[in-house]
Amino acid sequence: MESSRREIEVMANLLGSNDVQAEVNRAHFRKNNCLAINVIGSPGAGKTTLLEKTLPHFTLDLRVGVIEGDIFTSKDADRIAVHKIPVIQINTGGGCHLDSKMVSKVLPEFDWSSMDLMIIENVGNLVCPADFDLGEAFKVIVLSIVEGDDKPSKYPVIFRNAKAVVLNKMDFELLTDVNMETMRHDIRTINPGIEIFEVSCRNGNGLQAWTSWLRHEVEAYKEDKG
Ligand SMILES: Nc1nc2c(ncn2[C@@H]2O[C@H](COP(=O)(O)OP(=O)(O)OP(=O)(O)O)[C@@H](O)[C@H]2O)c(=O)[nH]1
Ligand SMILES: [Mg+2]
Numbered sequence: 001m002e003s004s005r006r007e008i009e010v011m012a013n014l015l016g017s018n019d020v021q022a023e024v025n026r027a028h029f030r031k032n033n034c035l036a037i038n039v040i041g042s043p044g045a046g047k048t049t050l051l052e053k054t055l056p057h058f059t060l061d062l063r064v065g066v067i068e069g070d071i072f073t074s075k076d077a078d079r080i081a082v083h084k085i086p087v088i089q090i091n092t093g094g095g096c097h098l099d100s101k102m103v104s105k106v107l108p109e110f111d112w113s114s115m116d117l118m119i120i121e122n123v124g125n126l127v128c129p130a131d132f133d134l135g136e137a138f139k140v141i142v143l144s145i146v147e148g149d150d151k152p153s154k155y156p157v158i159f160r161n162a163k164a165v166v167l168n169k170m171d172f173e174l175l176t177d178v179n180m181e182t183m184r185h186d187i188r189t190i191n192p193g194i195e196i197f198e199v200s201c202r203n204g205n206g207l208q209a210w211t212s213w214l215r216h217e218v219e220a221y222k223e224d225k226g
Contacts, residue, residue: 025135029135034118035118037117037119038138039121039122040130047124053207054207058211065085065088066080066086067106069123071095096129126151130158138162139163141159143165149182152183159187160191162194167198168201170200184196
């Protein structure tokens with residue numbers, strides 16, 4: 001009993017100090033007029049692939065940077081670097097999520113003079129990153145439909161906290177027993193206002209709606225200078 005109370009106190013302190021730094025990061029993004037988004041999803045959901053497919057829609061006329069979060073390796077950062085944009089890898093060394101201090105440490109490594117969009121790919125995990133504000137404008141979930149239509153109701157916290165969800169790997173729809181109506185219904189029950197995109201990064205279906213929405217979000221953020 002005593003030890004679980006101590007654990008709660010430690011967690012509360014941790015989240016408290018994370019939130020303080022997150023506000024500093026958020027002020028930094030605001031000052032530089034750069035939309036920052038926090039991309040969250042299970043290992044292999046397709047976060048990096050979605051970034052790879054998204055970047056070509058932005059880099060012709062906008063400046064985009066990427067922060068890659070992983071436990072070990074720089075494999076995702078290497079994939080993003082092919083697109084010739086600034087990318088920094090953060091290795092958590094075992095931690096299951098990024099936190100605002102890790103992000104703040106790498107911010108000075110970017111040139112902020114004309115950055116429009118900063119995409120932060122979190123460590124592959126649908127649970128832990130939900131509790132850690134990085135200072136982003138909003139969270140985006142990437143969920144592979146192959147994982148099953150019960151995932152939103154089993155992991156509701158992240159769905160409650162996100163602005164958009166990309167339901168990826170739609171090319172597998174007919175090869176699985178996933179019920180997309182259940183999936184959509186459960187997501188909307190948890191978060192009625194969330195944007196839902198049904199996408200296949202493999203064949204490109206649905207990507208246009210996602211990239212148009214994200215572009216609109218970048219423009220809206222830049223117009224809202226308050
Ligand atoms: N069939 C199919 N495969 C996909 C799709 N999107 C991604 N993949 C594949 O799924 C695998 C995992 O994709 P990643 O983009 O590395 O996934 P991730 O979420 O970044 O993974 P972590 O960073 O390790 O958490 C790769 O083999 C991709 O090619 C899709 O829409 N359809
Ligand atoms: Mg990845």
